[in-house]
Amino acid sequence: MDIIVLQPDTADEEIRHILKKLESKGLKAHVSQGTERTIIGVIGDTSKVTEEEEAAIRVMAGVENVVRILKPYKLASRDFKKQTTAIDAGLGVVIGGKKISIMAGPCSVENRSSMMLVAEKVKEAGANILRGGAFKPRTSPYSFQGLGEEGLQYLAEARKKTGLPIITELMDSRDLDVIMKYADIIQIGTRNMQNFRLLLEVGSVNKPVLLKRGLSATIKEWLMSAEYIMSRGNQQVMLCERGIRTFETATRNTLDLSAIPVLKQLTHLPVVVDPSHGVGKWDLVAPMAKAAVAAGADALMIEVHCNPEEALSDGEQSLRPDHFAKLMQELKLIALAVGREI
């Protein structure tokens, strides 16, 4: 049911026009005359009223506002599925259960030897998923853009050596085939959260998708993007908070940890947090990682680099392996304190 609020002094003819419109859509209406406003309650299956139809009503003479009662997403909604979805990333790793997964590795795969080294280091420290980018979205055309398939091969080799499944970013639908060939989890980056064509593509494959929140996306829009993927059949979606844009400049972004409990209420999909991008400075990563676990995150994604001074991207926010190993110990204690494990 939706509610149409009328302007004061709406003419009867205008009201009749609105009612006729609703009728033409197969909807019934109940008019209530209040002391200061008249409202129309729309009866019937309003979940089928599209955005366009809603907008068309908003624009009609006499209409002050339209209030939608139902959420615009369905498959992603906790109403639709009560139990938290557990996502199988392969090689024995499941995201969304009691165990909190830790995805770690470099921002971008830079060369074979450094990839193998960091992979062993994060495995040793207790990470259970390996991250690394082969196609990199960079704000400057003059910056390093990733190794492409060569990078994916190094990731696969590191997987073979460590036994850890790998996650890597898909930036363009033309790369889907090559990404499918190597990745265990497909990452959709912040800048592509509303690249709707790309969402439909990964909605049609049979691989888990990690959907990062857009830089200024509301939680509702984020869930609509998950819905896009799920509407094509792929239900293995996890949501990754990575900081939103605010006026604050002391951090790269503002990590919105309240998104964790909000999502836990609204959706059954697992929630991942990326503190590295959230804060953008390596010495702020540890406290925010701990906070994310305390707030209920199902997984973390953390950038680790053996030599941040020489990193080709995001060196500023990468942990060295020794710092990461120390953090893992601390995270285990927090996980225990909230009844989880790492």
Place this chain on the structure above:
Amino acid sequence: MDIIVLQPDTADEEIRHILKKLESKGLKAHVSQGTERTIIGVIGDTSKVTEEEEAAIRVMAGVENVVRILKPYKLASRDFKKQTTAIDAGLGVVIGGKKISIMAGPCSVENRSSMMLVAEKVKEAGANILRGGAFKPRTSPYSFQGLGEEGLQYLAEARKKTGLPIITELMDSRDLDVIMKYADIIQIGTRNMQNFRLLLEVGSVNKPVLLKRGLSATIKEWLMSAEYIMSRGNQQVMLCERGIRTFETATRNTLDLSAIPVLKQLTHLPVVVDPSHGVGKWDLVAPMAKAAVAAGADALMIEVHCNPEEALSDGEQSLRPDHFAKLMQELKLIALAVGREI
């Protein structure tokens, strides 16, 4: 020249390590000991210092901050080219001169007859470029997604009839060929402002590009995206302000008109304003269109629909042809008042 600010009490060894690093990049350094901070002035062509190299320095022991003096974009910069770029859209239309261009038409091409009708109406009212979307980015997977090539054919037919060049949005690099076949100006939408692969694609073609500002993009990031396109050779870029995301909910977005004079200082590229998306409500469009002209815009982009109540997208913010015709008369007066014409 760039500036490295050191933390108080930085060890001499740390300073030597930083200087060595700079030297290895072919840069010279000048150390100045102040009363409260020591700073290092970096001498040489620091415009070649990449983001990565800057980040690598930030992360070094002893470094408190790195201040870059030069702007990160070059080709787009007013320093690089003093004179405002005039862009030839074909059919006698030039954007960036004394005459202010008006791009008008429906959000999306819905069918042949409505497209032809609205095209004639906006031409009659004085618009000189026709807009219309064939591939539509929609936040819900259950909404109308555009007619595809069929829509482009109707646009081309409308161009033939009215003599107006057409602008339409490219959403996916796989559609580039078909868009090139029909469009006079290629629009890159808000959600794709940082779809870097797509930017490189349109940077390689020989057609004007209208680059919309991202929903939460800074002006600097926006210019970096223009730089992406220009770095591939295509210099025919115009920038379109269409509202940014803020906390305010009374309007769909907050139209940032101060971006106009800021861009006029920073870049030689023409500036377009889209008040329809900026405010999201048709009855707020006229005052903001007038304000945009008064503030110095080189062109406007306005949504017009013959029957907003029946629009398949953005009906809420579309003007009816009669309102648009009235607005055109008002805009002409404002243009005169600021020494321009429409």
Place this chain on the structure above:
Amino acid sequence: MDIIVLQPDTADEEIRHILKKLESKGLKAHVSQGTERTIIGVIGDTSKVTEEEEAAIRVMAGVENVVRILKPYKLASRDFKKQTTAIDAGLGVVIGGKKISIMAGPCSVENRSSMMLVAEKVKEAGANILRGGAFKPRTSPYSFQGLGEEGLQYLAEARKKTGLPIITELMDSRDLDVIMKYADIIQIGTRNMQNFRLLLEVGSVNKPVLLKRGLSATIKEWLMSAEYIMSRGNQQVMLCERGIRTFETATRNTLDLSAIPVLKQLTHLPVVVDPSHGVGKWDLVAPMAKAAVAAGADALMIEVHCNPEEALSDGEQSLRPDHFAKLMQELKLIALAVGREI
């Protein structure tokens, strides 16, 4: 009328508990069972339902959401009073009619001679109200804090000489008496928009009040602050947009000119725009002043200083008298183009 949306599967007992609560407040309710949600329409004079009572309902078991239909402000609302309020500032100056008022002068009164000089200059150029601060809110305790009453005396002397009414800021209720003695219009600054005690104070006096928008205030909150003043009896309130805080750093704030047409719909109070604080750089002031007039502002407030290099505050955003005089000529043309005059 308000709407209470219930969670799916709300127990009958919970619904009865809610209905009983409403009844205890003297309200009637109409329960409608939809296919996916049950809603309760609240009937009666819900304008008397306070925020607390609303919050109390939100927190009840079974409640998913409460939707309020009526605006929370009344006296400030265009529903309450159709005609735009015209405010008499004395000395023949009226704000809110066909004529657009221009308030000009220095950020702060610095000394007698510079105040007299700039007053004559802005009068000559066509300003009809004189601005100047005697009590200055400064972000650093180590900055110039204003001349206090001495500054007000210089303002009064300048009024005598030029015949222009004066506007000055009240920062603390303890200064109300001295401000009342000198000012023609009392300014409530951005940082005091929600200093509710101060609002009640100026609500009890008989002098026009200019209420600046808070740095991150929604238009609704701003109107609630106007309501605070008006609830005490003083109906002579004007609203001044001066920029809101966003992520953009190229300008000091983001001047939200769309607030002008939005306010024109929601309220009968006159709308003033302060482009100087909005952009924070003198060479961006002129285009934004012109845009504000084009968008329908009833008055502008512009900082002018005879020697910005020596200004004790806001030199960066102050116009020199010659620039201001040129701008006044340009503004007159824009005013004519929108059917107003200056």
Place this chain on the structure above:
Amino acid sequence: MDIIVLQPDTADEEIRHILKKLESKGLKAHVSQGTERTIIGVIGDTSKVTEEEEAAIRVMAGVENVVRILKPYKLASRDFKKQTTAIDAGLGVVIGGKKISIMAGPCSVENRSSMMLVAEKVKEAGANILRGGAFKPRTSPYSFQGLGEEGLQYLAEARKKTGLPIITELMDSRDLDVIMKYADIIQIGTRNMQNFRLLLEVGSVNKPVLLKRGLSATIKEWLMSAEYIMSRGNQQVMLCERGIRTFETATRNTLDLSAIPVLKQLTHLPVVVDPSHGVGKWDLVAPMAKAAVAAGADALMIEVHCNPEEALSDGEQSLRPDHFAKLMQELKLIALAVGREI
């Protein structure tokens, strides 16, 4: 030391004018000609260069930018004082040590019996400071505004009974005497973070001050407000994060937990977090309280009400005593996990 960046092609005369200006302020300058920009390094004690003087330089012909190297606050800075300040709230409670303090109680004191009851409940659960408002800032003039001194008397009685020190908000300098008579800690609310006159007042008294972050205040501005208080002599200041305003509407505000580690680097003042205002919904408070402790907060402030359905303010975000008691148990485990105690 500060840096002045010149525009390309600045005339020699302009440079001489700038140097003369610096000299007149007692500062020396070092001019460095780079390949693309000339910069002036300002030598001497630039910490005495006020905002005004900086602005005056920015506005000079030929100046492109001024970069300040030093932080604008001193007394609040970690550079100035290395060790975290421990604040004695009386009755054996110290904020800023190993033990994390928990401030709990109702938003506003509503009557004697409910105040006494909730005080006992929070004491029982392990809170060590009692909160309650007697003067309430409310966005509507038609809402409950607090009991005034009567409320303070009930707080004092509750302190006597429970042995817990009390914190309460000061809204207006005219109430300082009465607040001093009753409170152990003076709270400066969000809307008064930049009420500079009020800051100077509490800077002159000998009582701890809790300074809440403004709704859209940067961390730098917040520290400047702490500096205001400290500049008058009162060094007992703690900083309380309570959510900032962003575009997200799913929560009342966005709780910026990354402010905790940022502040730990920048300042020696203890950091408090108020998750109740941060999220605005009672069922999101617990996860964010746990996250705040994990991120390193020195104290929490939590709203507890025995009957949220009947609360006169903030019922929506108040915990019931049983929920609060459960949360305290969980917080103790998190505190242990990060080497603290509660």
